[in-house]
Amino acid sequence: MPANSQMFRLCIICIAVFTLQACATSSALLVARDQFRHGSATDALQTLSEAKVSSRDQLLLYLDRGLIAQASGQYLESKIAFERALEIIDELDYVSVRDQAASIISSDWAARYSGESSEKLWVHTFQMLNYLFLNSPEGAAVEARRAAAFYEENKDVLKDDIFTRTLMALSFETAGQINSARVEYRKLEDDFDLEPPAFQGKNESEVIFIIASGFIEPKLAGDLFISFDARIAFPYYAPSSQLSPQTRVVIDGNAATYSLAETTMVSISQAALAARGKVLAARQALRVAAKYHIADSVGEKSDTARVLAQFLLVALEQADTRSWETLPAHLTLLRVPLTPGAHSISLDIESAGTNTGQLNQTRIVDVELAPGQRLFKLIRTDIAAQ
Amino acid sequence: MNTLSFPKSSSRTKHPAGVLFICAFLTVVMSGCAATTRTLNPETEQHYDASYDFSDKKQIVRTLTESLLSSSAVQTEAGKPVIIVYGVDNETSEHINTGGITDDIRLSLIKSGEYRFLNRQQRGNVQAETEFQQAGFVPPAQRVAQGRQLGADYILSGTLRSIEKKQSRQWRLNKKELIYYSMNLELTDLQSGEISWADNVEIAREASRPILGW
Numbered sequence: 001m002p003a004n005s006q007m008f009r010l011c012i013i014c015i016a017v018f019t020l021q022a023c024a025t026s027s028a029l030l031v032a033r034d035q036f037r038h039g040s041a042t043d044a045l046q047t048l049s050e051a052k053v054s055s056r057d058q059l060l061l062y063l064d065r066g067l068i069a070q071a072s073g074q075y076l077e078s079k080i081a082f083e084r085a086l087e088i089i090d091e092l093d094y095v096s097v098r099d100q101a102a103s104i105i106s107s108d109w110a111a112r113y114s115g116e117s118s119e120k121l122w123v124h125t126f127q128m129l130n131y132l133f134l135n136s137p138e139g140a141a142v143e144a145r146r147a148a149a150f151y152e153e154n155k156d157v158l159k160d161d162i163f164t165r166t167l168m169a170l171s172f173e174t175a176g177q178i179n180s181a182r183v184e185y186r187k188l189e190d191d192f193d194l195e196p197p198a199f200q201g202k203n204e205s206e207v208i209f210i211i212a213s214g215f216i217e218p219k220l221a222g223d224l225f226i227s228f229d230a231r232i233a234f235p236y237y238a239p240s241s242q243l244s245p246q247t248r249v250v251i252d253g254n255a256a257t258y259s260l261a262e263t264t265m266v267s268i269s270q271a272a273l274a275a276r277g278k279v280l281a282a283r284q285a286l287r288v289a290a291k292y293h294i295a296d297s298v299g300e301k302s303d304t305a306r307v308l309a310q311f312l313l314v315a316l317e318q319a320d321t322r323s324w325e326t327l328p329a330h331l332t333l334l335r336v337p338l339t340p341g342a343h344s345i346s347l348d349i350e351s352a353g354t355n356t357g358q359l360n361q362t363r364i365v366d367v368e369l370a371p372g373q374r375l376f377k378l379i380r381t382d383i384a385a386q
Numbered sequence: 387m388n389t390l391s392f393p394k395s396s397s398r399t400k401h402p403a404g405v406l407f408i409c410a411f412l413t414v415v416m417s418g419c420a421a422t423t424r425t426l427n428p429e430t431e432q433h434y435d436a437s438y439d440f441s442d443k444k445q446i447v448r449t450l451t452e453s454l455l456s457s458s459a460v461q462t463e464a465g466k467p468v469i470i471v472y473g474v475d476n477e478t479s480e481h482i483n484t485g486g487i488t489d490d491i492r493l494s495l496i497k498s499g500e501y502r503f504l505n506r507q508q509r510g511n512v513q514a515e516t517e518f519q520q521a522g523f524v525p526p527a528q529r530v531a532q533g534r535q536l537g538a539d540y541i542l543s544g545t546l547r548s549i550e551k552k553q554s555r556q557w558r559l560n561k562k563e564l565i566y567y568s569m570n571l572e573l574t575d576l577q578s579g580e581i582s583w584a585d586n587v588e589i590a591r592e593a594s595r596p597i598l599g600w
Contacts, residue, residue: 093561094561094595094596094597094598094599095597095598095599096599096600097598097599097600098600138475138476139481141476141477142476142478142479142480142481145477145478145479146479149479149550149552153552176475177475177477180477
């Protein structure tokens with residue numbers, strides 16, 4: 001009996017430890033995300049720079065830091081943060097025995113977050129933008145090539161990300177790598193019947209607006225009770241409730257023509273999560289079996305211990321709802337051809353705001369374009385104009 | 387009569403082996419944790435993974451410089467050809483500063499004494515300095531004469547490309563990656579527009595890493 005009692009205590013302690021260490025996104029991330037959602041990118045960056053984030057959430061820290069820095073116009077800082085995020089993704093690109101064991105005993109929260117395939121692609125998307133904003137088209141082309149390689153590996157899931165695919169082509173075009181640009185435009189034409197744009201002449205100029213609107217829906221937790229002592233919890237994305245932004249462009253007082261490429265982010269995330277469904281289901285089945293066995297062993301000589309263990313293990317089953325929550329709900333790329341010279345561009349954006357419901361904004365952008373110049377401008381509708 | 391005794395003499399005899407084992411274990415652990423620094427010979431080939439590194443740069447520079455120096459295609463009537471470097475485009479999947487390649491090739495060619503180079507990067511500064519001298523701040527005798535700069539005979543340019551292939555998803559213990567680099571360099575005659583010389587270097591490398599780990 002003493003041995004049994006000791007075993008029982010040990011189990012309880014183990015379960016308690018796992019319960020304490022898992023099942024929550026690091027609080028600093030939650031605070032920073034809240035600050036960003038309320039329009040304060042500076043405060044959010046300050047919070048993240050001082051944050052002590054669990055090793056399980058390191059990737060999320062750098063994803064959030066990179067995106068918030070970009071939204072506040074700090075492109076170099078954003079580039080550095082995303083470079084670290086890419087390193088972490090590379091470091092986690094293996095099957096970790098430690099993570100697998102921890103997640104089978106407790107929940108998927110115990111494993112280090114390695115990102116959905118959609119999020120891995122978007123790191124390259126935002127890096128392309130950083131290089132373009134930093135006037136380094138060759139760097140953007142490098143990221144475009146990386147994105148293209150990752151896309152080819154996961155194209156079943158990522159095919160509908162028209163924004164990223166157009167940006168890839170545009171990055172190649174801006175870097176003067178016309179053949180690579182043609183390949184990407186042709187793929188878009190094959191998949192969506194989108195006519196490839198005419199390549200910019202030496203005396204033609206262009207302004208490219210990148211409009212990031214709203215916030216992506218977070219992952220939600222779903223539950224499935226098999227019996228009173230066995231529960232399966234799984235993450236899922238609710239369909240997007242935010243409408244695509246409607247944009248009107250007025251140049252020097254006249255309505256302008258433009259081309260548009262848009263992605264509803266959550267639809268890509270849904271596909272990426274669904275593609276992981278089999279792996280998630282297999283791990284869930286293993287976890288249910290493991291927990292059942294643990295509860296059974298603990299309760300061999302004590303029914304009270306069994307019930308307590310069952311209760312704790314069922315309570316411990318939590319869906320891993322971690323995701324890159326600072327992402328916008330929609331990414332829109334607007335190509336506005338212009339003659340060289342000074343122009344005043346008025347952008348009327350009607351989008352679904354985060355906290356305020358419908359959000360109508362007018363942004364006035366004054367530009368002076370040299371012949372052949374292509375200018376990139378980022379507009380995050382939920383953040384004050386930079 | 388008091389005698390000195392060791393109540394657990396048998397355990398004493400076990401200590402040396404145990405202590406030795408612990409010491410050996412700690413040594414291994416500590417040596418693994420210690421930060422180390424060592425100087426490498428840059429001429430020795432070193433690769434930690436399949437990506438581009440300084441050994442590749444060395445190989446590219448050496449091969450292309452030797453090729454250009456042994457070529458008789460590049461000639462001028464007035465002695466040593468004057469070259470201006472327009473750089474190497476990076477069309478790889480890595481953020482590689484290709485300026486390092488052209489700088490080293492330029493250095494090797496200058497050292498060979500067979501080519502002369504224009505400093506394109508310093509053109510703005512040269513112009514500013516010349517204008518400063520001509521503005522009256524420098525005595526006339528010390529001013530550099532205008533209109534005496536060299537004109538280039540050739541443009542040196544190139545492209546670094548890469549093709550990467552990753553092993554397809556399947557049940558396996560290692561993930562293999564294949565990278566192929568191709569560096570093309572060419573000299574374009576400014577007078578005729580003809581490519582007077584061109585050569586390339588190819589590097590192919592395979593790397594693998596385990597799929598399973600702690």
